[in-house]
Amino acid sequence: MPEVSANAALHSVPPISLSRRITDHAMTGVAVLTVLLVLTPLVAIFGYLVYRGVGAIDWAFLTQTPKPVGEAGGGMANAIVGSALILGIASIVGVPFGVGAGIYLAEFGRNRMGQAIRFTADVLNGVPSIVIGVAAYAMLVLHRHFSALAGGVALAIMMVPTISRTTEEMLLLVPQALREAAYGLGVPRWRTTLSITLRTATSGVITGVMLAFARVAGETAPLLFTTLGNSFWNLKIDQATAALPLQIYVYANSPYDDWHRQAWAGAFVLIVLIVTSVAAVRYAVRRGNFGAA
Amino acid sequence: MTACGLGILGVLGLIVYELLSGSKLSWHAFGFGFFAASDWDPVNQHFGALPFIFGTLVSSLLALIIAVPLSVGVAVFTTEMCPKALRGPLSFFVELLAAIPSVVYGLWAMFVLVPLLGQHVQPFLQKTLGWTTLFEGPAIGYSMLAAGIILAIMIIPIISSITREVLMVVPQHQREAVLALGATRWEMIRIGVLRNARAGIVGGIILGLGRALGETMAVTMVIGNSPQIAKSLFAPGYSMASVMANEFSEATGDVYISSLIEIGLALFLVTIIVNALAQLLVWTVTRGQPARGNA
Numbered sequence: 001m002p003e004v005s006a007n008a009a010l011h012s013v014p015p016i017s018l019s020r021r022i023t024d025h026a027m028t029g030v031a032v033l034t035v036l037l038v039l040t041p042l043v044a045i046f047g048y049l050v051y052r053g054v055g056a057i058d059w060a061f062l063t064q065t066p067k068p069v070g071e072a073g074g075g076m077a078n079a080i081v082g083s084a085l086i087l088g089i090a091s092i093v094g095v096p097f098g099v100g101a102g103i104y105l106a107e108f109g110r111n112r113m114g115q116a117i118r119f120t121a122d123v124l125n126g127v128p129s130i131v132i133g134v135a136a137y138a139m140l141v142l143h144r145h146f147s148a149l150a151g152g153v154a155l156a157i158m159m160v161p162t163i164s165r166t167t168e169e170m171l172l173l174v175p176q177a178l179r180e181a182a183y184g185l186g187v188p189r190w191r192t193t194l195s196i197t198l199r200t201a202t203s204g205v206i207t208g209v210m211l212a213f214a215r216v217a218g219e220t221a222p223l224l225f226t227t228l229g230n231s232f233w234n235l236k237i238d239q240a241t242a243a244l245p246l247q248i249y250v251y252a253n254s255p256y257d258d259w260h261r262q263a264w265a266g267a268f269v270l271i272v273l274i275v276t277s278v279a280a281v282r283y284a285v286r287r288g289n290f291g292a293a
Numbered sequence: 294m295t296a297c298g299l300g301i302l303g304v305l306g307l308i309v310y311e312l313l314s315g316s317k318l319s320w321h322a323f324g325f326g327f328f329a330a331s332d333w334d335p336v337n338q339h340f341g342a343l344p345f346i347f348g349t350l351v352s353s354l355l356a357l358i359i360a361v362p363l364s365v366g367v368a369v370f371t372t373e374m375c376p377k378a379l380r381g382p383l384s385f386f387v388e389l390l391a392a393i394p395s396v397v398y399g400l401w402a403m404f405v406l407v408p409l410l411g412q413h414v415q416p417f418l419q420k421t422l423g424w425t426t427l428f429e430g431p432a433i434g435y436s437m438l439a440a441g442i443i444l445a446i447m448i449i450p451i452i453s454s455i456t457r458e459v460l461m462v463v464p465q466h467q468r469e470a471v472l473a474l475g476a477t478r479w480e481m482i483r484i485g486v487l488r489n490a491r492a493g494i495v496g497g498i499i500l501g502l503g504r505a506l507g508e509t510m511a512v513t514m515v516i517g518n519s520p521q522i523a524k525s526l527f528a529p530g531y532s533m534a535s536v537m538a539n540e541f542s543e544a545t546g547d548v549y550i551s552s553l554i555e556i557g558l559a560l561f562l563v564t565i566i567v568n569a570l571a572q573l574l575v576w577t578v579t580r581g582q583p584a585r586g587n588a
Contacts, residue, residue, distance in 0.1 A: 016477060024477035031374055034366025035383070038453070041446045042390055045401045052404075100297030108294065117298045120305050126500075126568030127308070127561060128507020130534045134557035137541065138311035142550075146542075157304055164301065193294075218394020221509035221534070225541040245396045249510060252400045260404070267397045278392050282385075 046271075053268025056261045066231045066247075072258040076266050078233045079242040082148070083217070085235060086227060086243055089152025090216060094159035095209055099198075101160065102167025102205070107193055109168070118165075125161035132157050133222030141226055148234070148241035151227035155219060159212040166208025170201040203284060210281045214274045220245035244270055308561070316555035318547055327555060333520045333536075335544070340552040342559065344520040348437070348530035349560075352512060353505040355441025355526070356448055361498055364449045365487075368456035373482050384457065391450035399514030402443045407434035407515055410442075415527050429525040435517035438526040443511045448501035455500060455575060459493030460486055496574030503567040507560060509534040533560045 060075045067074030101121070105114055136154035140147065174197050182192040198205070220243075223229075228240040229250060244266055251263035319327060323340065330341025371383050411434025418428040430436075463486050471485035487494070517529020518539060533556050544550045 016475070020477055020480070024479040027479040027482075028374060031366050031370040034363045035370050038363050038367050038390075038449055039386060042386060044405065045393060045398070048401060048405055049397070097297055097300060100294050101301050104294040104298035109298065114298070117301050120301050122572055123565055123568065124301065124305055126503050126564055128509065128534060128564055130507065130509040130537050131312070131557050131561045131564075132308065134315075134537060134541070134554055135308040135311045138315045138554065139307070142315075157308075160301060160304070164297075214392060218396065220394070220396040221538055224538050228542060245394060245510075248396050248400060249514070252396075252403055252514065263400055267400050270394060271397060274392055274394065275389070278389075 049264070049268055049271060052261075052264035053271075056265035057268065061262060061265050065233060070256060074262075076242075076244065076247050076262060076269075078230065079244045079247040079266070080269070082227070082230065082234065082242040083244040085237070085241060086148050086151045086155065086223070087213070087217060089149060089237060090155035090159060091209075091213065093153060094156030094212070095163060097156070098160040098163025098209075098212070099167050099205060101164035102208075103171065103193060103198065105164060105168040106171035107197070118168075121161040121164050124157070125165075128221075129154075129158060129219055130221040130224075133224060133226055136222060136226050145238075146226065146228035146240040147238045148227050149237045151223045151241070151243065152237070154222035154226050155216040158216050158219065158222070159209075162212040162215060163205075163208050166211065167201075167205050170204030170208065171197055173204070174200045207281050207284060210277050214277045214281075217274055217277075218245055218270055220249050224249075312554060312558040312561060316551055316558045318551035319555045320551075322548055323552075327552070328559070331520075331522060335540075335546075335549055338546060338548050340548070342533070342552075342556055344522050345531050345533040345536050345556060346559075347522045348440075348516065348532040349506055349534070351437055351530065352440040352444055352516065352532055353502055355438065356444035356505045357498065357502060359442060359445035360449050360452055360501060363445075364452035364497075364501070365456055365494060367449070367453045368460055369482060369487070371453075372457055372460040373478070373486065384454070387450050387453055390446065391454075395447070395508065395510040396514075398443055398447060399511040402439060402511060402515045406442060407439050410434040410436065410439055410527070426524065427526050430523075430527050432527070433517075433529075434527075435515055435529050436525075436527040437516065437523075437530045440512045440516040440530070440532070441526075443515055444505045444508055447508060447511065448505050451504055452497045452501040455497030456490070456494050459490045459497065459575070462493075463489045492574050492577055496571045496577075499567055499571035499574065503564050503571060506567065507534055507564050509538050513538045533557075 058075075060073055061077075062075060062080070063077050064073070064075035065078045066076070101117070105118060108114070109117065132154050136150050136157070140150035140153060178196055178200060179192055182196045183189075187196070223243050223246050227243055227246070229246045230240045230242040232242075234241050248263045248266040248270065251259040251266070254260070319340065323330070327340065328342050328346065330339075331343040332339055332341050333344065334340070367383075367387060371380055375383065411432045415428060415432045415434070422428060467485045467489055468481055471481045476484065512532050513535035516532060516535060518531055518535060519529040520531045520536070521528070523530065537553050537557055541550075541553055544553055
């Protein structure tokens, strides 16, 4: 009789003891608590940033250069432009370099050399940003002078590992058949790589570039003693240049309330820039063909 | 393409070369004593890095103590407990923490965390736990503990996202097997999941440590920047990264600059070792090798 045996099976399982059930619920509670504890600073930081930042942004902040020490007013226009300049240099140097290295790793890197480069890229990724700043200082500033170029190069070095590893991953997702089809039509290998493989993986590669960009956009440490900062307009790449994160740092450490206000405004602008690019990337990834970013 | 690939090797080589040649002067002047001496005296051109090493280690350890339980908790919750619909948004929010620039963390910590610690937390701890002598000193808030807390917030996304990845590669039948033996959900997580993912979680923690060791701006803004070795958690300290951040552009004299570069070199070597160790541990788990529980 099937019903009886099913019943017997049920009864042979001993009931879970009270203490085990309490532990189970308690640990679930602990896990929920950790989530709340982690989300608290997130909410606190963003909340406070919006609270202090939105009100602090005015027209002067976006269009003027800093006023002399102690005077109220002025803005960070030169720092915003300076950041754009430094990030522009970083992208011009870092993006082709990173994408090129990624292509090498994906298409020609199935050997010991490729392994060594892959490992080096991971190591480079873990080097503290300030140490990269020190190296850029020793290379481009010592015995010369502070420049936007030195800062841009430092940031470029930080972009390369991220870009090359994501580019590699994205290229490897391109089906082998596509390459073979191109070879079959007599297309040379370099041409296949550039106009078939890379072309197919474009959205994924751009994702990697944007992530690297977002990562270095807020970097301050490597700029401290490479671009140094500047209270005036500067568009020359061989001169000391203001940068938004640097300006935030300097103003935060100052004793003036008005500079504190501007530091918050600067931080808000910076966060909006970064979150927008990260969100754009997420959106693009979800829509694009490549799920694994 | 090959040039770009080789270029990565070249860049790392160049960094090593610049750090080595830059620190030669201070290496000749102080030798190994550089890392054991605790006086930092630019006026008399005498430099010892011990207070900075102490500050870096203590603030990073504090950060790990705070961050590890929280990150693992979040990872366990997102992979094992929470409803599917919550999973995506939750990990997105935690990763959002990673998108905040260091200097913004520092700004927030200066204006919110530091006053909070100085005016409320420290007096309270002194009153209740004063006998431990861990909380002595004037209540200014700029302290080792402030640095530890802000570092913890910054490394939580790293540790929790790696832990989550590692937990997700634990095979489903491990969970089912433990459940079939009559385990509760927590017992299933403890026996079937966490134990299998142990090596990977440790890897994630070490990766977080690597990040904490080299973190500069936020620490510089709250640690108090005073080269001393104090027992109190509320005493100001100094870290290797922050002494470089503060003094580099103002350093005068070749030995001074060289000493700062040598600190950079030391930091570079330590983070490389730490990161390589972490990569190795994470790889053993995620690269499909059988986890220890299976063997």
